Amino acid sequence: MQRIERLGTGIGWRPEIAEAVEAMPGIDWVEAVAENVCPGHVPDSLLRLRERGVTVVPHGVSLGLGGADRPDEARLADLAARAEALGSPLVTEHIAFVRAGGALTASQPLEAGHLLPVPRTRDALDVLCENIRIAQDALPVPLAVENIAALFSWPGEEMTEGQFLYELVERTGVHLLIDVANLHTNHVNRGEDPAKALGELPVEAIAYVHVAGGFERDGVWHDSHAHPVPRPVLDILADLASRVSPPGVLLERDENFPAPQELERELAEIRGMLTTAPAEGRTVRLLSGKAAQGTDPARQRLALAQAALLSALVAGTPAPEGFDRVRLRVQSRALCAKRADVVAKVAPELPKILGAAAYRPAFLSYAQRRPMTAGYRRDALDFAEHLLDSGGHLLDSDGPADTGARRELELWWRERSGPTPPAAHPGARLARAARSALHRRRPALRSA
Numbered sequence: 001m002q003r004i005e006r007l008g009t010g011i012g013w014r015p016e017i018a019e020a021v022e023a024m025p026g027i028d029w030v031e032a033v034a035e036n037v038c039p040g041h042v043p044d045s046l047l048r049l050r051e052r053g054v055t056v057v058p059h060g061v062s063l064g065l066g067g068a069d070r071p072d073e074a075r076l077a078d079l080a081a082r083a084e085a086l087g088s089p090l091v092t093e094h095i096a097f098v099r100a101g102g103a104l105t106a107s108q109p110l111e112a113g114h115l116l117p118v119p120r121t122r123d124a125l126d127v128l129c130e131n132i133r134i135a136q137d138a139l140p141v142p143l144a145v146e147n148i149a150a151l152f153s154w155p156g157e158e159m160t161e162g163q164f165l166y167e168l169v170e171r172t173g174v175h176l177l178i179d180v181a182n183l184h185t186n187h188v189n190r191g192e193d194p195a196k197a198l199g200e201l202p203v204e205a206i207a208y209v210h211v212a213g214g215f216e217r218d219g220v221w222h223d224s225h226a227h228p229v230p231r232p233v234l235d236i237l238a239d240l241a242s243r244v245s246p247p248g249v250l251l252e253r254d255e256n257f258p259a260p261q262e263l264e265r266e267l268a269e270i271r272g273m274l275t276t277a278p279a280e281g282r283t284v285r286l287l288s289g290k291a292a293q294g295t296d297p298a299r300q301r302l303a304l305a306q307a308a309l310l311s312a313l314v315a316g317t318p319a320p321e322g323f324d325r326v327r328l329r330v331q332s333r334a335l336c337a338k339r340a341d342v343v344a345k346v347a348p349e350l351p352k353i354l355g356a357a358a359y360r361p362a363f364l365s366y367a368q369r370r371p372m373t374a375g376y377r378r379d380a381l382d383f384a385e386h387l388l389d390s391g392g393h394l395l396d397s398d399g400p401a402d403t404g405a406r407r408e409l410e411l412w413w414r415e416r417s418g419p420t421p422p423a424a425h426p427g428a429r430l431a432r433a434a435r436s437a438l439h440r441r442r443p444a445l446r447s448a
Contacts, residue, residue: 145168
């Protein structure tokens with residue numbers, strides 16, 4: 001295992017707070033969402049931070065290392081390019097699956113648009129170890145993987161989270177990114193003891209730590225990254241700091257950004273929690289041997305299980321046996337809501353065209369029957385196409401989206417869905433759009 005340099009105290013860099021982050025005192029490093037950074041067009045703010053000696057770490061969210069498929073070569077190449085463009089000492093991703101279906105199950109590919117938990121089973125561990133080995137070989141710097149928050153548990157799990165992570169590190173030598181807010185989330189939602197998890201972890205493998213806020217509603221903790229860090233999360237951080245001195249700690253905030261002074265206050269509180277002297281660290285065997293071979297049968301079994309679960313969450317099929325159906329419904333609603341929010345961000349014209357009051361119910365109605373299969377930008381186009389194919393009844397039900405709005409939506413869809421820029425003449429543009437629609441029509445739309 002390669003040694004990770006000491007990072008210090010940092011904050012998640014987001015475009016909305018870029019100026020504030022640059023002005024904050026005592027920021028040693030920042031973390032940027034890898035998929036939001038283009039290697040050839042690194043944001044000026046990140047370049048200025050780099051010039052000042054601030055470390056920048058790319059944090060991936062779409063690789064799906066916990067999925068049944070082997071990591072996509074193009075996604076790995078993109079992550080490697082971002083690490084090199086930012087001069088990063090490491091890259092990070094999640095122990096999660098984000099898609100399912102496809103060739104391994106001979107079923108429709110499905111996208112969750114969210115990080116979902118892998119089952120803590122031998123099959124899942126074998127597959128994850130092989131996927132991490134593949135990623136490690138493709139990346140120019142060390143990899144660290146993050147524990148995730150979850151609303152539900154898999155039935156028939158064979159290990160605790162700490163045991164699962166211990167074996168993962170032992171078999172692959174991968175570093176860990178421990179999110180203490182996620183440990184708190186799993187304590188509330190799944191009854192898991194954070195202290196027990198920390199006691200079982202190979203804490204010497206920790207590259208850095210995430211700290212974030214959330215909120216509780218109806219007995220469920222939502223890891224929102226949009227609220228202040230609560231005391232229980234800080235207490236878990238203090239517990240971790242009593243066991244080991246982590247190389248880095250980072251405050252995450254993704255939306256609902258407070259004043260810079262409030263972020264600085266939270267950072268100061270986090271620094272204070274790290275002043276506890278760590279106990280004598282225990283040792284952990286970090287093997288450099290390869291992960292277990294012959295994982296194809298495990299991949300097949302994992303693929304079928306993950307496809308069944310994701311289909312229940314996003315396509316309305318029955319919940320697989322053994323799952324908490326109430327929790328799955330909560331997760332399903334959360335995934336729908338997230339799709340609506342993200343599509344509104346990647347295609348802000350849609351809420352404007354439809355009207356803010358009409359957009360969300362129309363999208364939720366669409367999402368409940370049509371799972372996402374190819375990412376959020378494609379989802380936005382498919383939603384617009386669905387509205388246009390519906391005969392207009394969804395567009396003129398609430399008044400704001402009248403005939404003029406329908407024409408505006410059609411123009412928006414035509415300009416983004418075709419393989420070539422739209423022709424200047426309206427008739428030619430309409431003909432091209434009609435041809436494109438015929439070629440692109442999906443079975444799900446034909447059966448609507």
